[in-house]
Amino acid sequence: MNGFEKNFHALVVGANGGIGTAICDQLSEMENCISVVNLDRRAYPEFDLRDEQSIAKVTDGFRAKGMLFDLVFDATGALEIEGERPEKSIRELDPLTMAAHFSINAIGPALLIKHLSQIQPRSGRTIFATLGARVGSIEDNQLGGWISYRAAKAAQNQIIKTAAIELSRQNPSSICVSLHPGTVDTKLTRKYATSYRKLSPSEAAEKLLRVLGELSPEESGFQYDYAGIKLPS
Ligand SMILES: NC(=O)c1ccc[n+]([C@@H]2O[C@H](COP(=O)([O-])OP(=O)(O)OC[C@H]3O[C@@H](n4cnc5c(N)ncnc54)[C@H](OP(=O)(O)O)[C@@H]3O)[C@@H](O)[C@H]2O)c1
Structure with missing residues (x-):
């Protein structure tokens, strides 16, 4: 059960990343996922989020x-x-x-929302999910540090809500959320979180897809962790 009542088409952006690869693999195994398209700099060398x-x-x-x-x-x-x-300290901040x-x-x-939402259906269940990070939660910030990454991830949450x-005005069945994947063993974390137990990318992907499958349109606009818990803003 993955929350889509019927067959669906998926697009994975960053499909060559640690978590992106695992998401593609698991979507490919779902019976009602009839196509998975990879969008990354390997398949489309000109593609760049900054452009x-x-x-x-x-x-x-x-x-064309x-x-x-749908997803x-x-x-x-x-x-x-x-x-x-x-950064470990604001003194290291570089504009x-x-x-x-x-x-x-x-x-x-x-x-990605601006452009890709235009090629999502205007009715029926649709999902735009982006990977956020728990450290983007302002209320949850106990440790400080990583100011640029934290601030950008906090901004991402406002973008998702807006x-x-x-x-939802265009399609009341749409869902637009950010997801915290947990601490996952990818190249992004190779030098970090060495004392934490890391989830494998496939464990994280399985949990994240389960969360997406269980979300309803009323829960759109927020950040959820890999267990489906809504995170504070
Ligand atoms: N791993 C964790 O523990 C963890 C925890 C919390 C949140 N997250 C979030 O999860 C997401 C994915 O993380 P990951 O661990 O899977 O990292 P990853 O393995 O480093 O994958 C990152 C992906 O982003 C793509 N990317 C980066 N800059 C790009 C650009 N300018 N244009 C196009 N594509 C670009 C990379 O493509 P290239 O290979 O072409 O650069 C790659 O596909 C990130 O948003 C991260 O903040 C991860």
């Missing part, structure tokens, strides 16, 4: 082929950008690095 034209071009290509996606799963994002480790975090972790998902309101 709106590249997102528009890929979207136009799908539209009459492709519609768009955005598995992109970055913690280290161009070798810059996340260009901070802007790069917003570009990839907040504006990127916003542009877009969810608009998308």
Whole structure:
């Protein structure tokens, strides 16, 4: 049971990432998932979240082929950008690095919603899910640090909420959420969270797809963790 009553088409953005690859694998095994399209820089070398034209071009290509996606799963994002480790202190803050975090972790998902929601059906259950992070929760912030990544992920949550309101006016059955995948063993965490038990990408993907399957349109606009718990803003 995956929450889609009928057959559905899926698009996975960042399909070459650690979690993205596992999401593609698991979708491919679902009986009612009739197609899974991978959108990443391997399949589309010109694609870049920091370049709106590249997102528009890929979207136009799908539209020209009459492709519609019931599920768009955005598995992109970055913690280290161009070798810059996340800040431990505000004294390490660099405006260009901070802007790069917003570009990839907040504006990127916003542009994906802007363009890819246009190639989602206007009726019936549709989902746009993007990978957020618990550290983007302002209320939950106990430790400080990682200010650029945290701030961009917090902005991503506002983008999701705002877009969810608009998308639900176009299609009351739409769902637009961000998901915290847990601490997952991918290249993003290789140097970090070494003392935590990490989920394997396939464990995380299974849990995240189960959460999506159980969400209703009334729960759109928020961030949920891999157990389906709504996270504080
Ligand atoms: N792993 C965790 O424990 C964890 C925890 C909390 C949240 N998350 C979130 O989960 C998401 C995925 O994480 P992951 O662990 O799977 O990381 P990952 O293995 O590093 O995958 C990141 C993906 O994002 C893509 N990407 C990055 N910058 C891009 C750009 N400018 N244009 C297009 N694609 C770009 C990468 O493509 P390239 O390979 O082409 O760069 C890759 O497909 C991120 O948003 C992360 O913040 C992960």
